[in-house]
Amino acid sequence: MSERSAAPGGLALVESLVNTLEIDTGADALDTADGRARFGLTEDEAVDARELRESLRAALLAHAGHPPHRSVTPLGELLARAPLVLTVDDGDGSAALAPADGRSLLSRVAAAVAESLVADSWTRLKACEAADCHWAYYDRSPAGRGRWCSMQVCGARAKMRRYRA
Structure with a gap:
């Protein structure tokens, strides 16, 4: 045992x-x-x-x-x-x-x-955080903390909005 x-x-x-x-x-x-x-x-x-x-x-x-x-x-x-x-x-x-x-x-x-x-x-199947998107995506990030369906599109837009603000 x-x-x-x-x-x-x-x-x-x-x-x-x-x-x-x-x-x-x-x-x-x-x-x-x-x-x-x-x-x-x-x-x-x-x-x-x-x-x-x-x-x-x-x-x-x-x-x-x-x-x-x-x-x-x-x-x-x-x-x-x-x-x-x-x-x-x-x-x-x-x-x-x-x-x-x-x-x-x-x-x-x-x-x-x-x-x-x-x-x-x-739990890795998520919806994009962007309010104008909410596209379903599978989060393949190592830590499972992805927030956007595409870092190049939705992620880049969110970062630009934050930068401008």
């Missing part, structure tokens, strides 16, 4: 699920009622949760450059069964994929994986 801090965001769920099995001892938290309760699972759902856990483990091993520890159902095949819906917050415009079927473990894991894939992308 590691002393590291938990993975960020929804990936903490993935980390926690994968870590329900201690490979060296064979102790499986999903064998216990308390262990299943942590994930909102019934005893019958534990079989599918174990399949998901081992598919996730194989993917995480691949991330680290290691072969899978055993033959498993491909993670993509499992996640393709997870119904997700796109939600958009009317207040700040943030978007997320959320489980469509209540809160099944498979859908929660799929949403966590999707979140980790798009976390840095969605």
Whole structure:
């Protein structure tokens, strides 16, 4: 067991699920009622949760450059069964994929994986700050602090206005 801090965001769920099995001892938290309760699972759902856990483990091993520890159902095949819906917050415009079927473990894991894939992308799609433009653009600046769709047009105009003022 590691002393590291938990993975960020929804990936903490993935980390926690994968870590329900201690490979060296064979102790499986999903064998216990308390262990299943942590994930909102019934005893019958534990079989599918174990399949998901081992598919996730194989993917995480691949991330680290290691072969899978055993033959498993491909993670993509499992996640393709997870119904997700796109939600958009009317207040700040943030978007997320959320489980469509209540809160099944498979859908929660799929949403966590999707979140980790798009976390840095969605917020970089912006509208130009120039009041006479508001053109949508993808901010490719290293720090993600771009303000205008084009530095040569809208950015230059704003700088000229500031200079003249």
